[in-house]
Amino acid sequence: MNDRKKDVMIGKVFGHWTVLEYDPDKKPGKHYECLCSCGVVTIKAGTELRAGRSTRCKDCMYREMYDPDREIGKKYGKWKVLKFVDMHRSLQRYEVECVCGFKKLHCLSELRTGKSTQCIRCHNQLNAIRNTKHGMYKTKIYKVWSAMLHRCNNPKSTPYKWYGARGIKVCKRWEKFTNFYKDMGDQPKGLTLDRINNDKGYSKSNCRWITHKENCQNRRKIYAKKKPHSN
Numbered sequence: 001m002n003d004r005k006k007d008v009m010i011g012k013v014f015g016h017w018t019v020l021e022y023d024p025d026k027k028p029g030k031h032y033e034c035l036c037s038c039g040v041v042t043i044k045a046g047t048e049l050r051a052g053r054s055t056r057c058k059d060c061m062y063r064e065m066y067d068p069d070r071e072i073g074k075k076y077g078k079w080k081v082l083k084f085v086d087m088h089r090s091l092q093r094y095e096v097e098c099v100c101g102f103k104k105l106h107c108l109s110e111l112r113t114g115k116s117t118q119c120i121r122c123h124n125q126l127n128a129i130r131n132t133k134h135g136m137y138k139t140k141i142y143k144v145w146s147a148m149l150h151r152c153n154n155p156k157s158t159p160y161k162w163y164g165a166r167g168i169k170v171c172k173r174w175e176k177f178t179n180f181y182k183d184m185g186d187q188p189k190g191l192t193l194d195r196i197n198n199d200k201g202y203s204k205s206n207c208r209w210i211t212h213k214e215n216c217q218n219r220r221k222i223y224a225k226k227k228p229h230s231n
Contacts, residue, residue, distance in 0.1 A: 009046060015055025017044065036060060059087045068092050071108060077117025079106065098122055136177070141187045145180045148193065148202055168195075171203035184209070 009032055012019050016037040023031045023043050030046045036057040048054045062068075068084035071094060075081075079096040085105055086093055092108040098119035110116045118126075136142045151159040152170050162168075174180045183204040184193070191209035193202075200206045 009049075012049075014049040014052070016057070016060055017049060017055065019049070058090065062087050062090070062092065066092065068094075068108075076111035077114070078119070078122055079111060079117065081111070136181070139186075141181060141184075142177060144187055144193055145174075145177050148180075149175070152202070167201075169201040171201060173204075174202055 009019050010021060014034075017034040018037075020033045020035055020041070023033050026043055026045075031043050032046055032049070033041060034044045034049070035041050036059075038057060038060050040057040040059060042057065044054055056064075071081045071092075072083060073081060076096075078099045080099075082095045082097055082103070084092065085095055088107065093105050094108060094111075095103060096106050096111070097103045098121075100119060100122055102119040102121060104119065106116055149170055150157050151163040152168055153164060154160055155164065157164075174183070184207065187193070188209050190211060192212055192215050194208055194210045194215050195202060196206050196208060
């Protein structure tokens with residue numbers, strides 16, 4: 001390509017690209033330094049420009065394809081998306097703010113997949129709360145709670161066939177001891193944990209404290225109803 005033909009390309013616009021100057025260092029083929037409308041400058045092959053195989057930089061391409069602004073205001077865990085920042089290795093990066101006020105840059109893929117749901121400070125605070133022992137492991141009420149979970153969740157437990165195997169479950173809230181204790185309090189002296197409706201699981205609305213005698217009478221009534229009548 002002679003100088004006259006090279007000059008023909010200078011200043012031409014191909015999509016978002018504007019040809020700035022010929023680059024003699026790139027081989028094979030003829031290449032040009034091009035300016036994208038967003039300000040990005042890069043080297044592109046003349047054939048690629050003329051054939052329309054390249055009309056904009058990668059940042060502009062991803063902006064048009066994925067419209068990054070639609071993520072603004074969305075929440076992922078404790079993160080809130082504030083603004084689009086740039087493309088980093090073909091990934092969209094956003095400035096995000098945690099509920100505690102801490103700000104950071106994150107790739108959208110990390111937010112969408114749940115790889116990051118909160119800042120390190122909130123993470124450490126949550127771990128501190130989880131690791132704090134309630135100091136009630138040896139109390140009677142803790143043993144009541146533990147036995148309840150055991151007979152409902154452990155197939156190797158002897159009473160499992162009357163509880164877990166029958167579909168008797170512990171409600172999600174009571175899977176955590178502190179919630180169970182908050183709802184039921186300490187075990188009153190001489191009373192046992194009882195389900196009001198024996199066909200339903202363990203929950204605040206279906207449990208109470210009653211005497212062992214009342215509990216036994218309750219069971220006899222249930223078994224009597226289920227026992228088939230003899231001819």
